[in-house]
Amino acid sequence: MDDARELSRRTALALGGTGALGSALILAGCAPGSDSGGGGDDSGTGTDAGDGATPTDAAGEDVAALADIPVGGAISATIGGEPVLLSQPTAGEVVAFSAICTHQGCTVAPEGAALICPCHGSTFDPATGDVEQGPALEPLPSVPVSVDGDRVIAG
Template sequence: MDSISTDGSVSRRTVLATGGGVALAASTLAACGGGDGTTPSGPSSSQSAMAGAGGGAGRVLAKVSDVPVGGAVSATDAQGKPLIVSQPSAGSVVAFSAICTHMGCTVAPDGKILRCPCHGSTYDPATGTNTGGPAPRPLSKVTVSVKDGNVVEG
């Protein structure tokens, strides 16, 4: 028997033939899954406190004052999906899905750009347009508005 020796150990060939593909697939999925802890995708503690028990339209995503002009912050929608909230100019806010259009990793603010940690795609925080890397499409726009100094869904 080639794959298992008489002492019960498994040969290198068997491990590579049967388990190697599984290990490779698992590591690939972890790298592109967005849940590998490489980027903060959840709301900040102040955003969590503002979220309340309700969901849907009108849910607070961030305080406008917490979103840098020309920059962005990470947030989550009512279903827990990661978002990017940007303030292209003072008082003007926009939001996008934080799911990279390449392989589905979670995009995060990185200075004046949005960056995917998995394969290096970059996006413009004001428009969601892909500006570099393998991403084939812009980030999906999310409807938001400003109410009482807060960025809210809907």
């Protein structure tokens, strides 16, 4: 009798378990903070936007002209091929954030004085990267940049 029960349990797992597991994996992909949204980089190049690091070969990269970033606003750019947002909260001060939304990995874009995810409407503070309105729960990761004269430099 144990063999019959074991066989039916195996059959049930083989037939029904796959659907339950598949459903759980799909739901996990929608969870806030999930890695399945493309927020990080699994290529081994060190470009994981989740830790605020810039690609090693991008340090010193000329990113943008300071004059192109409106004071109190932001622009889209790339550092090491990765999308970033450059913001100038006060004249001469530039901060940068990964443009990958922490909700599901869509590319956030500047709109006026806000950073907005076009997929689900999350908004982020352009000076801090903090979430102003969800569904995102985590802030945009910062990316190190510096101002050198009239240019913004990665690193």
